[in-house]
Amino acid sequence: MSDTVSPKIRSRMMAGIRGKDTKPEILVRHLLHERGFRYRLHRKDLPGKPDIVLPKYSAVVFVNGCFWHGHDCRFFKLPGTRTEWWAAKLEQNRSRDRKNVGQLRDAGWRVLIVWECAMRDPGSIPPDTLGARISTWLKSRNGMKEIRGGELP
Numbered sequence: 001m002s003d004t005v006s007p008k009i010r011s012r013m014m015a016g017i018r019g020k021d022t023k024p025e026i027l028v029r030h031l032l033h034e035r036g037f038r039y040r041l042h043r044k045d046l047p048g049k050p051d052i053v054l055p056k057y058s059a060v061v062f063v064n065g066c067f068w069h070g071h072d073c074r075f076f077k078l079p080g081t082r083t084e085w086w087a088a089k090l091e092q093n094r095s096r097d098r099k100n101v102g103q104l105r106d107a108g109w110r111v112l113i114v115w116e117c118a119m120r121d122p123g124s125i126p127p128d129t130l131g132a133r134i135s136t137w138l139k140s141r142n143g144m145k146e147i148r149g150g151e152l153p
Contacts, residue, residue: 020041020042020051022063022065024063024065024114024116024119024120025051025052025063027119027127028051028052028061028063028114028119028130028134029041029052031127031130031131031134032052032054032061032131032134032135034131035131035135037054037057037135037138038054038056039052039053039054039061040052040053040054040055041053046060046104046107046109047099047100047103047104047107048062048096048097048100048101048103048104050062050104051063054138057110057138057139057141058108058109058110059109059110059111059112059138060104060109060110060111060112061111061112061113061114061134062097062111062112062113062114063114063116064097064113064114064115064116065116066115066116066117068090068093069090069093069094069097069115070090070091070093070094071115071116071117071148073115073117073148073149073150074117074123074149074150075116075117075120075149078090101113101144105143105144110141110142110143110144111143111144111145112134112137112138112144112145112146112147113144113145113146113147114130114134114146114147115146115147115148115149116149117148117149117150118130118147118148118149119149120149123149123150124149125147125149130147133147134147
């Protein structure tokens with residue numbers, strides 16, 4: 001299957017995809033803030049530059065896009081062009097994610113991964129429920145957790 005746009009246009013489209021301050025990330029930040037949590041953003045001194053860092057709780061939150069992190073959900077589809085290149089690229093992303101999470105855990109940080117599919121219809125988790133789940137996890141002092149779409153509240 002060939003691409004429907006020129007390489008120049010595709011390049012411009014891909015360059016416009018944000019790496020931080022995405023809509024899902026801003027939603028999670030809003031949910032935390034309205035529940036009284038205070039945090040820091042994108043700390044460069046931590047592995048993976050977590051999206052949200054809550055030092056008081058020894059916790060970091062990554063808000064991952066399902067495509068870029070190769071999540072096994074209905075929103076991920078390997079592109080039909082340059083399949084080998086994309087498969088290698090996405091595997092590198094997953095490998096880097098695992099390494100960063102391991103380093104954070106070894107340093108005593110708790111890690112929460114909130115997947116894009118948890119906030120995207122259909123099967124998304126209502127914002128109040130999502131905020132409550134994140135809040136409960138932060139206060140629980142449990143280790144690592146992932147929140148995905150299609151889960152029962």
